[in-house]
Amino acid sequence: MPDPTPAATPLRSFGRFELRALLSKSSRSLIWRVFDARHGQELLLCMPRDKPNSPAALEHWLRMAQAGARVQHPNLAAVFEVGQVEAWPYVAYDRALGETLDERLARQPAPLPIDAAGWVAQLLEGLAFAHEAGHAHRDIQTASVLIDAADKVRLIGLEVAQEVFPANVDYSTVTRRAVRESAEEDVLCVGLLLNRLLGGRPVLEENDLQLVVQQMQPVGREMVRLGWETPHPIPDPLRAISNRATDRQTRQRYHLARSFWRALDGWRQAASYDDGGPVVLLLDKLQRVGHLPTTTTGMHRFTGGSGLEAQHASALSELVLKDMALSLELVRRVNNALRQAGHQGGTILNMQRAVQMIGLEGLQQAANALKPWPGPLQPVAAEMLRQLMARVTQAARVAQxxxxxxxxxxxxxxxTIMQNLGRLLLQYHFPDDAQQIRQLMQPPEPTEEQPNPPSMSEQAAAYAVLGCDLDALGAAVARHWGLGDELLQMIRRQPLDAPVHTPRSDTDTLRLTCSLANELVDALGLPEHRRRAGVEAATRRYAKALGVGLREVMDAINPGAQRPAGGGAPAPQSEPASSSLRERLSGRGPSSS
Structure with missing residues (x-):
């Protein structure tokens, strides 16, 4: 084995290689910069820290390394050679592929968050491909990552730090399990590497990421979270992604490199472009399977009947509103038609007016364009969508x-429905991601240090899974449908951590009223012992701004109770409400009757 300590003589060798510099020494592997006189070029040699403990182990090592060398991906460095010197195996790479991330950080110690995320995303793409091919790395370090002048990232050292088994083990029976477990550890180490890049310092003041893993819960006692004193401000979505990757609860972490990559790439796309990442995927799904499936049995038969012409617009609008998918489809079609006709007014949201504008034929076309329930969903996902739609409908009635x-x-x-558009579309088109978000929102298991651990917010969970929040998904689709700026403002819920101020316009009043209704229904979904407190907290937040009290709220939640005449809570008295927005939204402008 080449001695990693400085020798008395300036020239050291390992077989035919001249050893020039030790670039990395971890508990599991070594990386040397060497000169290959045979080929007249510099190489990087990756080798295990310990020599294989038997001829069978060496044979297994070489076989796995050669198989790993055959896995080709743009973010996996091409192997120059797999070989051995006196039973010490190695994998060689061309030095011209780039400098190590260690060397880059020595020159550029504080990369911008968007750059760091880009490097790690490339690393995850290559790692995911390797994992899916049945291989693991087992010792990802900053020196295991090569980066060239164009910021292209490649991973080196695949299958170098192999598991150490007893000399007489049957490798065919243990390799598959070992690879699966090692792959999850690889993903954790990439999370630590992201923390290192964003935080600007070694994690737990330790350069060897394998030693950091041993100190982390649940094996050790340390927690790894991104600190607040960082070289650059870290956006909340990126912070949530980084912290999920190193969460103290193993069930909360990313278990697949592909899942980690999707979240990170989603944030990168959203940060770099107006519509990117998960938004692009969602818009593609909308083109192929529509926004939501229809829930009205027999709608196609009804719209094809002769009795439709005789129905009054109010009766038709009542029928349409019972089907969430059809309601959204009419909003989309009517406002898209107005935009194409050069209409510069607000968005039409009154369903009676929409039915009048689109006519019998247009209503039939809208109904026929919808997928029947449950679309492509499997039964469990369809039931989750049904429950979500029921909660959204309840919130809409409370808002009314x-x-x-x-x-x-x-x-x-x-x-109110549009304030939940991102949640609805996520559950329909990406039910697995929706399930991940729900799981992350479950409070972690209590410990002695944290007997009442806080749960992750929906926004933080969405950041960790998608790289963007759910309101951003809904707003992107509404913008894609051509809905007006006023509506785009109203469909963003009031942030839970922001104070509620007295509305200054009809737009503010509508947004806050619908936000309150959504928060109340969210509170009703809490465990029974927290439900009343949740309702009261939401009421206190909006009481002054909207002029509502607990009595009005309880009446709205329990529609069977006696309500004051006039319907709804009184309008705030601080400013008179303008009628212009109401008229534009309902389609009853000054010239309409």
Missing amino acids: ALRPAGYDEEVVYLI
């Missing part, structure tokens, strides 16, 4: 009951 006097009930109903 709380709306200030004079506001169109259909408009309030649809704005």
